[in-house]
Amino acid sequence: xxxxxxxxxxxxxxxxxxxxxxxxxxxxxxxxxxxxxxxxxxxxxxxxxxxxxxxxxxxxxxxxxxxxxxxxxxxxxxxxxxxxxxxxxxxxxxxxxxxxxxxxxxxxxxxxxxxxxxxxxxxxxxxxxxxxxxxxxxxxxxxxxxxxxxxxxxxxxxxxxxxxxxxxxxxxxxxxxxxxxxxxxxxxxxxxxxxxxxxxxxxxxxxxxxxxxxxxxxxxxxxxxxxxxxxxxxxxxxxxxxxxxxxxxxxxxxxxxxxxxxxxxxxxxxxxxxxxxxxxxxxxxxxxxxxxxxxxxxxxxxxxxxxxxxxxxxxxxxxxx
Amino acid sequence: xxxxxxxxxxxxxxxxxxxxxxxxxxxxxxxxxxxxxxxxxxxxxxxxxxxxxxxxxxxxxxxxxxxxxxxxxxxxxxxxxxxxxxxxxxxxxxxxxxxxxxxxxxxxxxxxxxxxxxxxxxxxxxxxxxxxxxxxxxxxxxxxxxxxxxxxxxxxxxxxxxxxxxxxxxxxxxxxxxxxxxxxxxxxxxxxxxxxxxxxxxxxxxxxxxxxxxxxxxxxxxxxxxxxxxxxxxxxxxxxxxxxxxxxxxxxxxxxxxxxxxxxxxxxxxxxxxxxxxxxxxxxxxxxxxxxxxxxxxxxxxxxxxxxxxxxxxxxxxxxxxxxxxxxxxxxxxxxxxxxxxxxxxxxxxxxxxxxxxxxxxxxx
Numbered sequence: 001x002x003x004x005x006x007x008x009x010x011x012x013x014x015x016x017x018x019x020x021x022x023x024x025x026x027x028x029x030x031x032x033x034x035x036x037x038x039x040x041x042x043x044x045x046x047x048x049x050x051x052x053x054x055x056x057x058x059x060x061x062x063x064x065x066x067x068x069x070x071x072x073x074x075x076x077x078x079x080x081x082x083x084x085x086x087x088x089x090x091x092x093x094x095x096x097x098x099x100x101x102x103x104x105x106x107x108x109x110x111x112x113x114x115x116x117x118x119x120x121x122x123x124x125x126x127x128x129x130x131x132x133x134x135x136x137x138x139x140x141x142x143x144x145x146x147x148x149x150x151x152x153x154x155x156x157x158x159x160x161x162x163x164x165x166x167x168x169x170x171x172x173x174x175x176x177x178x179x180x181x182x183x184x185x186x187x188x189x190x191x192x193x194x195x196x197x198x199x200x201x202x203x204x205x206x207x208x209x210x211x212x213x214x215x216x217x218x219x220x221x222x223x224x225x226x227x228x229x230x231x232x233x234x235x236x237x238x239x240x241x242x243x244x245x246x247x248x249x250x251x252x253x254x255x256x257x258x259x260x261x262x263x264x265x266x267x268x269x270x271x272x273x274x275x276x277x278x279x280x281x282x283x284x285x286x287x288x289x290x291x292x293x294x295x296x297x298x299x300x301x302x303x304x305x306x307x308x309x310x311x312x313x314x315x316x317x318x319x320x321x
Numbered sequence: 322x323x324x325x326x327x328x329x330x331x332x333x334x335x336x337x338x339x340x341x342x343x344x345x346x347x348x349x350x351x352x353x354x355x356x357x358x359x360x361x362x363x364x365x366x367x368x369x370x371x372x373x374x375x376x377x378x379x380x381x382x383x384x385x386x387x388x389x390x391x392x393x394x395x396x397x398x399x400x401x402x403x404x405x406x407x408x409x410x411x412x413x414x415x416x417x418x419x420x421x422x423x424x425x426x427x428x429x430x431x432x433x434x435x436x437x438x439x440x441x442x443x444x445x446x447x448x449x450x451x452x453x454x455x456x457x458x459x460x461x462x463x464x465x466x467x468x469x470x471x472x473x474x475x476x477x478x479x480x481x482x483x484x485x486x487x488x489x490x491x492x493x494x495x496x497x498x499x500x501x502x503x504x505x506x507x508x509x510x511x512x513x514x515x516x517x518x519x520x521x522x523x524x525x526x527x528x529x530x531x532x533x534x535x536x537x538x539x540x541x542x543x544x545x546x547x548x549x550x551x552x553x554x555x556x557x558x559x560x561x562x563x564x565x566x567x568x569x570x571x572x573x574x575x576x577x578x579x580x581x582x583x584x585x586x587x588x589x590x591x592x593x594x595x596x597x598x599x600x601x602x603x604x605x606x607x608x609x610x611x612x613x614x615x616x617x618x619x620x621x622x623x624x625x626x627x628x629x630x631x632x633x634x635x636x637x638x639x640x641x642x643x644x645x646x647x648x649x650x651x652x653x654x655x656x657x658x659x660x661x662x663x664x665x666x667x668x669x670x671x672x673x674x675x676x677x678x679x680x681x682x683x684x685x686x
Contacts, residue, residue, distance in 0.1 A: 098680060163553060164553070165551075165552075186538060269540040269683045280680070
């Protein structure tokens with residue numbers, strides 16, 4: 001949900017004049033340094049450790065890989081280590097089509113799920129933002145409510161709903177809509193249902209926060225000038241909610257690519273996703289170096305396009321001004 | 322080797338028994354065992370007799386346990402890996418040798434089992450047996466009868482023969498998601514050494530499995546317990562105790578689901594879950610006391626009666642329920658025991674081949 005905070009922070013801060021009077025670059029810098037420290041300790045350092053492991057080799061030892069770039073031979077040993085660095089594990093990833101397939105399937109599944117979540121989430125967020133202000137907090141509460149139950153239990157519940165003798169099939173059979181139970185569990189459909197259901201709040205909340213801030217007198221003005229409602233939606237509402245759409249899509253897409261639990265429980269054995277591949281390498285194969293390499297590539301795969309996208313956005317904004 | 326219950330239990334269900342943590346002088350032992358694998362009164366009795374508090378935590382797959390152990394500093398004093406995992410972990414230096422002088426009850430152990438566990442742990446220096454069992458065929462008696470016209474399953478043929486498995490496709494077939502358990506069975510079925518790691522042999526096992534792959538609904542290592550018990554599937558290749566658990570749950574549910582278990586006549590894998598002490602265990606003396614207590618005949622018999630697994634304790638057999646002791650699917654007869662095979666751990670190279678083959682089989686591509 002940090003993206004919402006970022007979106008809000010982009011709006012001009014009303015506290016600024018006060019802080020400036022207080023004399024402060026210093027205060028500002030202090031505030032900025034906190035997220036940087038956070039990133040340093042909880043992202044950059046773990047990433048460096050994972051990257052380091054990805055350059056080592058497996059071994060029957062504790063931990064199960066050969067040491068790389070450590071200080072056991074002193075500082076000179078550390079620098080000597082650079083000469084022996086090898087990227088075998090990355091080469092291995094390119095040699096076996098399995099990993100490429102798994103990355104591609106994961107990205108496709110995540111992309112389809114994100115679009116589906118957007119289609120389901122947008123009307124919900126729109127409805128919430130147009131609801132009377134008195135009931136909005138209640139609606140917001142209802143969106144967050146499922147978080148109070150364990151994620152795993154909610155995914156498990158879907159097994160009970162989707163299985164051949166499950167609630168959904170019983171309902172459809174008793175209404176005579178179908179004569180044969182639908183096979184949904186253990187298919188891609190079940191994965192999509194699981195992801196859309198689980199990540200819906202992550203889509204609805206940023207959408208709601210950008211739609212709620214929208215000035216609806218713009219729509220009235222459009223109507224007065226003779227613009228039909230659909231055109232008004234696409235010309236005014238949707239572009240204005242775009243930051244929410246982007247934030248929501250990223251919040252759904254990024255975790256969905258690496259999703260492990262939903263495909264494991266709801267998907268069939270034929271689903272090849274990178275989260276499962278990573279799990280296999282790490283746990284079943286005890287190949288920490290290769291699984292680290294998989295993780296590094298996954299991260300690059302996700303962050304590079306997002307960074308390029310953000311740059312393009314920033315450039316477009318500057319040109320807009 | 323048994324992956325019990327929901328795997329969410331693996332994410333640490335801490336069962337702190339008795340007194341809440343507090344006094345520094347309290348004696349404690351941290352035990353990490355499979356889920357649903359002990360009669361909890363055994364732990365209570367241990368605390369009553371010795372005053373040692375047991376912090377009992379559970380896992381549901383060897384992989385989870387192994388990763389914790391290999392990372393080091395797990396904080397556990399007694400862990401229970403399966404034989405082939407134990408062998409590799411000993412090599413990696415995960416465990417300390419047991420101090421046999423502190424384990425007088427070791428004389429109760431059953432030589433038939435100890436001889437076999439010595440293949441994983443030479444001289445049984447690092448571990449003692451807790452429970453053992455087989456990898457076989459669990460099935461829904463009525464559904465199999467309806468589909469195949471017989472409810473007597475005694476051969477791997479029902480699974481590896483595509484014609485027979487095709488008839489079971491619609492009512493559902495589950496298989497353990499564990500190459501080390503299924504590939505040896507396939508090797509055995511095609512008449513090869515179940516321990517072979519030669520790429521040619523593995524390819525033959527792959528071929529045998531690919532022929533029946535279209536009729537398998539899912540590869541999963543714990544879901545089949547519930548699926549069998551609820552009558553959602555009609556056949557599962559799984560661990561003996563898991564299938565018995567499904568059988569009991571089905572009986573409790575009283576929905577008319579009847580579960581059978583068969584140790585195929587061609588031979589099946591026998592596995593052992595072994596109690597061992599990590600090298601960095603914080604409470605070594607208490608760990609020895611705990612293991613010694615678990616080797617008391619009446620104590621381990623109580624656990625066997627509860628979890629329906631055979632144990633490796635000869636002296637305990639007089640205390641084990643007659644129904645369990647006489648059940649050939651739990652305590653197989655001599656002739657069957659002769660046909661049971663053990664599986665050695667794979668070296669890293671073979672492991673890669675096996676995992677890659679397995680991914681192909683599981684994903685069907």
